[in-house]
Amino acid sequence: MTEILYPPWRQRLARSLHINRSQVHAKYYQVASVCPAGRPKNRTMVFRGFLANSQSLLSVTDIRSEKVAQWQSKHKSHFEICWYFSGSREQYRLSGEVALLSHSLDLSYTQAVLGQQTKQSLLNQQWSNLSANARQAFYSSSPKAPFDENTILANPAQEQLTQGKQPEEIDIDSRQISDNFCVVIFIPDTVDYLNLKSKPQERCLYDIQDDWKERWVNP
C-alpha cells in the first residue's frame, strides 16, 4: 500500500483539530463567496471532514441557499475560509475552488476532484452523518422565504414533531436524500497560517503552484 503524502498545512490543520477537539466551535469556520455584483459575502459553516485521501474540505448546505447561486455564477466558484482555533490561537485562511454535489445539480467532476469516492457515495455518506433534525431542514421551505407557519407544518418531519414524537424518533428515510441537499467540496490552492501563541508569532504561506512548500514570513 502506498503511503499518502499530505501537504504540510494539512498535517498542521489535523493537529489543530485534535488539540482543540473539546471545543464544539472548533468545527465551525467562516466561508466567503462573491456575489454577482462583486460584493463579498460570508457565513459560518460546519467542517464535516476531509474528502478521503485528500486535502479538500467538506461541508453541506441547501441547494436553494444564496451561496450556492453565487458559487455557480460564472468565474465566481471561489471561496476563502477563515478558521480560528481559540484554544491554540491559530488561524488558517484557505482559498481555492468550490465543487458542488447534489442530485439536482447536473455538474460532473473529474476523479482529481472526487478522489476515490463517487458523487453518490459522498452524498450517501454526508447525508447519513446528519441527525434527523438536520435532515428535516432540507424538506422545509426555502431559506429566506417569508416565514409561514403553515409551510413549516406541511413538512412531514415537523408534523411528526407536532404529533409528539422526539427528534430522534422522526422517520425521514436516511436512504432518501433530499434534492435540496448539497455537499460542498472546498479545494484549496493557497493557505495562509498564523500562530499567535508561538514566540515570536509565526506566519507561513503555502501555494499549490509551489508544491505546497512552506514559506515562513513575518506575521
Ligand SMILES: Cc1cc2nc3c(=O)[nH]c(=O)nc-3n(C[C@H](O)[C@H](O)[C@H](O)COP(=O)(O)O)c2cc1C
Ligand atoms: C454555528 C453555525 C453553523 C452553521 N453551519 C452551516 C452549514 O454547515 N451549512 C450551511 O449552509 N449553513 C450553516 N449555517 C448557517 C449559515 O451561516 C448561513 O446563515 C446560511 O447558510 C445562509 O447563508 P447564505 O445566505 O449565504 O447562503 C451555520 C450557522 C451557524 C451559526
